[in-house]
Amino acid sequence: MEHVLTALAQSLSRLPDRILVSLAQIITFVSFDLLRIRRSLMLRNIGIAFGNSKSAAEMEHIARQSVLNFVLSIFETMISIRKPIADRIEVRGGEHLRAALAEGRGVYILCFHLGNWEAMGAKVTRAFKPAYVVVKKVGGQGTNRFVERLRFKNGFYWIRRDKKGDGMRGIREVLDRGEIVGFVIDQARPGEPRLPFFGTPAKTNTSFAAIWSRRPAPVVPGYMHRTAFGEHLMEFEPALDLVSSENRSEDILKHSLLFNQVVEHAVRKYPEHYFWLHNRWK
Numbered sequence: 001m002e003h004v005l006t007a008l009a010q011s012l013s014r015l016p017d018r019i020l021v022s023l024a025q026i027i028t029f030v031s032f033d034l035l036r037i038r039r040s041l042m043l044r045n046i047g048i049a050f051g052n053s054k055s056a057a058e059m060e061h062i063a064r065q066s067v068l069n070f071v072l073s074i075f076e077t078m079i080s081i082r083k084p085i086a087d088r089i090e091v092r093g094g095e096h097l098r099a100a101l102a103e104g105r106g107v108y109i110l111c112f113h114l115g116n117w118e119a120m121g122a123k124v125t126r127a128f129k130p131a132y133v134v135v136k137k138v139g140g141q142g143t144n145r146f147v148e149r150l151r152f153k154n155g156f157y158w159i160r161r162d163k164k165g166d167g168m169r170g171i172r173e174v175l176d177r178g179e180i181v182g183f184v185i186d187q188a189r190p191g192e193p194r195l196p197f198f199g200t201p202a203k204t205n206t207s208f209a210a211i212w213s214r215r216p217a218p219v220v221p222g223y224m225h226r227t228a229f230g231e232h233l234m235e236f237e238p239a240l241d242l243v244s245s246e247n248r249s250e251d252i253l254k255h256s257l258l259f260n261q262v263v264e265h266a267v268r269k270y271p272e273h274y275f276w277l278h279n280r281w282k
Helices: 002-012 017-034 039-053 056-081 094-101 117-127 141-154 166-176 207-214 248-269
Strands: 089-092 107-111 131-134 156-159 180-184 194-197 200-203 219-228 231-236
Touching (some): 002 056, 002 141, 017 056, 039 056, 056 117, 107 117, 107 207, 117 141, 117 231, 141 156, 156 166, 194 248, 207 248, 219 248
Parallel strands (some): 089 231, 107 180, 107 219
Antiparallel strands (some): 219 231
């Protein structure tokens, strides 16, 4: 599979941008309008998030554009085998990340599935300091090797979790070097508590808040959205004000709820760029 994906990536990288955009539009039409893959789930999620503030036509537009943007992200990532993925990214609010890094404790970037997160990781490394993310394997061995090879080429690094304790150990090492850990928090996890997300209880990833309580460092929200094919705006907000108390369990829930609110804020700004395919409200 690695060789097949490499050949496909090489072929796509030789096509003009306008052809890739047209191809992405065709794939979106087939998957969303003809095959209707996860269409009902996406519309349900958008309906929960926005309620009566969006019409049926507006919610359908958001869902269709979300699929298109996801396909475009795949294409942008694949053609990075030959073309730099982070060259055409504008940074806004970079002073917030620099101020956090200046504290010398390393930085967590609170991130989520909005925009091309592969391009975001690459740009953070190039513009600030090396960026790492705790990730699971992507597909089978061949697919995962292909993805890892592209990430390494782009400067988007990862923390391996081959055995228990690897994740926390890797996070400490990165932060102790004064570098950056990106933590993706917007996927449901089994056994997690249900906390308000767009006003409706959703299984919420509390592991980031738990990790922060063991190794504190500034937490800077960061996200991006596409302005054109291969062009993006990456935004950072001021570091969050996280306060610890003597009750660690309550702190974890309180901070996790705050993280949910950060995601809500960004998704409301750029709903067409959010990955609505996750079933957050299982």
